Amino acid sequence: MQCPHYDAGRCHSCTLLEIDYPTQVLDKERHVATLLEPVSTRPTSARTGPTAGAGLTWLPAVSSRESGFRNKAKMVVSGTVAEPVLGILDRGGHGVDLTDCGLYPPALQASFAPLAAFVTRAALEPYQVAGRGRRAQQRGELKYLLVTLSPDGELMVRFVLRSQEAIARIRKHLDWLRAELPALAVASANIQPAHAAVLEGDLEIPLTERTTLPMRIDDISLDLRPQSFFQTNTAVATELYRQARTWVDEVGPSTLWDLYCGVGGFALHCAAAGRAVTGIEISAEAIAAASGTADRLRAGDGADRFRDVTFAAGDATAFAVGPGTSELPEMVIVNPPRRGIGTDLAQWLEASGIEHVLYSSCNAVTLARDLAAMPSLRPVRGRLLDMFPQTSHYEVLVLLERA
Numbered sequence: 327m328q329c330p331h332y333d334a335g336r337c338h339s340c341t342l343l344e345i346d347y348p349t350q351v352l353d354k355e356r357h358v359a360t361l362l363e364p365v366s367t368r369p370t371s372a373r374t375g376p377t378a379g380a381g382l383t384w385l386p387a388v389s390s391r392e393s394g395f396r397n398k399a400k401m402v403v404s405g406t407v408a409e410p411v412l413g414i415l416d417r418g419g420h421g422v423d424l425t426d427c428g429l430y431p432p433a434l435q436a437s438f439a440p441l442a443a444f445v446t447r448a449a450l451e452p453y454q455v456a457g458r459g460r461r462a463q464q465r466g467e468l469k470y471l472l473v474t475l476s477p478d479g480e481l482m483v484r485f486v487l488r489s490q491e492a493i494a495r496i497r498k499h500l501d502w503l504r505a506e507l508p509a510l511a512v513a514s515a516n517i518q519p520a521h522a523a524v525l526e527g528d529l530e531i532p533l534t535e536r537t538t539l540p541m542r543i544d545d546i547s548l549d550l551r552p553q554s555f556f557q558t559n560t561a562v563a564t565e566l567y568r569q570a571r572t573w574v575d576e577v578g579p580s581t582l583w584d585l586y587c588g589v590g591g592f593a594l595h596c597a598a599a600g601r602a603v604t605g606i607e608i609s610a611e612a613i614a615a616a617s618g619t620a621d622r623l624r625a626g627d628g629a630d631r632f633r634d635v636t637f638a639a640g641d642a643t644a645f646a647v648g649p650g651t652s653e654l655p656e657m658v659i660v661n662p663p664r665r666g667i668g669t670d671l672a673q674w675l676e677a678s679g680i681e682h683v684l685y686s687s688c689n690a691v692t693l694a695r696d697l698a699a700m701p702s703l704r705p706v707r708g709r710l711l712d713m714f715p716q717t718s719h720y721e722v723l724v725l726l727e728r729a
Contacts, residue, residue, distance in 0.1 A: 340716035440506040480511040579656035585642035590616030602634040666692030672699035
């Protein structure tokens with residue numbers, strides 16, 4: 327992928343841009359294989375089953391498009407009301423216009439000009455800080471524009487503001503924006519008053535009647551709410567859920583836990599008639615989205631398939647190790663953030679006797695650490711999914727079987 331911003335030294339977010347894409351994927355495969363090699367040589371299982379007697383088998387990596395793959399843009403707003411700049415800040419704190427960034431598909435790129443014009447029309451002064459330390463002075467309101475594109479071409483736009491001062495002006499001119507940007511389906515304002523490296527705050531103010539964006543993955547549309555997480559690469563996320571469903575169906579558990587379930591992607595894709603699935607996620611917003619999706623699917627033609635799918639807000643580790651846990655599932659899916667599942671949950675899984683665990687990781691370093699803490703759960707299948715081309719990051723899915 328050729329990038330004028332990279333060539334000019336304005337943006338080096340794509341750290342691997344000078345490496346051809348097939349080599350990027352090959353290097354990532356080697357990286358994860360090296361990290362997991364110490365735990366992939368454990369003794370094989372003596373019992374029979376879909377993976378019995380095998381070592382760690384790597385399936386071919388899932389590659390991505392090299393450009394135009396991102397479904398979400400996180401745009402720092404700088405400049406002035408009359409001439410806003412959407413993109414990033416350079417080391418000197420000056421705005422860099424990235425509205426033509428090659429990572430964004432045309433539908434996302436096309437949304438930036440109307441949004442910049444809306445900043446001017448609604449008099450949304452870009453946020454900036456003058457001075458440092460105690461003498462630092464904040465001015466302006468609009469910190470970020472967060473734009474998400476659904477597979478069906480609809481948009482969710484979030485205005486990250488320093489306060490609620492601009493809410494009335496945004497509401498006043500929102501009809502104009504919807505006329506200029508017909509794909510706009512969901513809009514909200516997030517209030518983040520702190521002068522800190524925190525993307526968003528706790529308060530989310532809906533600005534449209536609709537509050538969810540359907541993210542269609544095969545035959546399931548996941549309801550995405552403003553503060554919910556969804557993978558940034560829809561095509562690779564689709565392959566991730568397909569692979570998970572295939573491996574879960576091969577194991578064939580009647581009961582399944584999806585820990586760190588987010589908006590319910592794994593839980594809902596791995597549901598089947600008669601399979602009891604429980605999803606746990608710390609974000610109440612994500613659980614509301616997942617529960618809404620499940621209710622909608624049950625109300626349609628999925629009453630049988632999704633009748634035993636439930637979601638609850640809570641800490642994944644506390645749920646698993648808590649005293650209220652009596653009946654254990656036959657299989658567990660974990661999809662933690664970059665820090666991994668941690669010692670407590672890893673030790674609990676190791677001692678639980680649960681036969682199969684499906685681990686989806688966005689950080690192979692913490693994955694390897696967690697697997698080392700679960701020596702009885704042997705990795706038998708793995709697949710790298712390149713969710714983040716042009717960077718060193720990737721997703722990896724590993725099926726674990728008790729030895």
